[in-house]
Amino acid sequence: MSELEHLAQLMEEGNAATVAEVTQQLLNAGMAPQTILNDGLIVGMGVVGEKMRTGEMYLPEVLQSATAMHAALKLLKPLLARDGVKPLGKIVMGTVKGDVHDIGKNLVGILLQGAGFEIVDLGVNVSPAKFIETIEQQKPALLALSAMLTTTMLNMKTTIEAINNAGLRSKVKIIVGGAPVSEKFAGEIGADAYARDAVKAVGKVKELLAVAA
Ligand code: B12
Structure with a gap:
């Protein structure tokens, strides 16, 4: 088994300390953070998702895997994101x-953030009112909405409608994403863009804000 296969398997087991330890070992050995992320952690999380779907893994176990992912991301973050550069624009x-x-x-x-944008992250379970209040206060160039459930993706629509009704839609570009979201859905709810993953999101955001790639 390769080191990355091992890391993916540890993600399934959901021991945060071990996942963090192995992530650090791979970094110390000179492996690229993107490789550890894409070919180890995300692969492992994919298996967790499949096992959740088929009922082989239950919520508490999935939560442990998520906690392990957070622990590893904490180590990767400083390597993937650069601080201290003049921001290209503000994103809520x-x-x-x-x-x-x-x-x-x-x-x-x-x-x-790694690409040079300033990020204001409102976290999870964010109401349309909170998004509106933050757009008014922070005046971001772009709003990025995430949803992972077929039920909650409808709240993207509600959020965009509320922004429209508040008269703020022309002031901010909107990109949406998350597993159940599609390009077609993004168009239907009046978003400006959709991206399938984080790497594509950076390209789309640069395009929307007319920042040189
Ligand atoms: C981890 C996880 C959880 C954890 C979340 C912990 C956390 N802190 O995030 C916990 C255990 C809490 C959880 C709970 C639930 N979950 Co869950 N969960 C997952 C799981 C296994 C992994 C998600 C993940 O982190 N993937 C890894 C990351 C890297 O990928 P990603 O999230 O897709 O993000 C990428 C892209 O989507 C995109 N992207 C994401 N956001 C954005 C935003 C923008 C702007 C852009 C451009 C791109 C973008 O870029 C990202 C990076 O490349 C998925 C399975 C799956 N296949 O997705 C199920 C899954 C999403 N969950 C599911 C379900 C059903 C639930 C629950 C309803 C279960 C329950 N019965 O209670 C609850 C709902 C809780 C709630 N109200 O939100 C279903 C959803 C089914 C559906 N279609 O609606 C899935 C698909 C599992 C399954 N196969 O059944 N879950």
Whole structure:
């Protein structure tokens, strides 16, 4: 078994301390953080998702895997995101109301920060009112909405409608993403863009804000 296969398996077992330890060992051995993320941690989380779907893994175990992912991301974050550069623009982000999934959103935030954007992360279960209040206060160039449930993706629509009704829609670009979200859905709810993963999100955001790639 390769080191990355081993890490993916540890993600399934959900021991945060061990996952963090092995992540650090791979970093020390000179492995690229992107490789550890994509070919180890995310692969492991994919298996967890499949086992959750088929009923082989239950919520408390999935939560342990998520905690392990957070522990590893904490180690990778300083390597994936650069601090101290002049920000290219301000981005407000959050997972929409009713939804507490945050790993994907956090990754998108880390890579956007790494690309030079300033991130205001409102966390999870964010109401349309909270998004509106923050747009008014922070005046971001872009809003990034995440949803991981087929039920909560509808709250993206509600959020965009509320922003429209508050007269703020023309002031902010909106990108949406998350496993159940599609390009077609993004168009239907009036978002400006959709991206399938964090790397693509950076490209789309640069395009939307007309920042040189
Ligand atoms: C971990 C997890 C949990 C954890 C979340 C912990 C946390 N802090 O995030 C816990 C245990 C809490 C949880 C709870 C639930 N979960 Co859950 N969960 C998952 C799981 C296994 C992994 C998600 C994840 O982190 N993936 C890894 C990251 C890196 O990938 P990602 O999130 O997809 O993000 C990438 C892209 O989607 C995209 N992206 C994400 N956000 C954004 C935003 C923007 C702007 C852009 C551009 C891109 C983008 O870029 C990211 C990085 O590349 C998924 C399975 C899966 N296949 O997704 C189920 C899954 C999402 N959960 C599911 C369900 C059903 C639930 C529960 C309803 C279960 C229950 N019975 O209670 C609850 C709901 C809780 C709630 N109200 O939100 C279902 C959803 C089914 C559906 N279609 O609606 C899934 C698909 C599992 C399954 N196969 O059945 N879950």
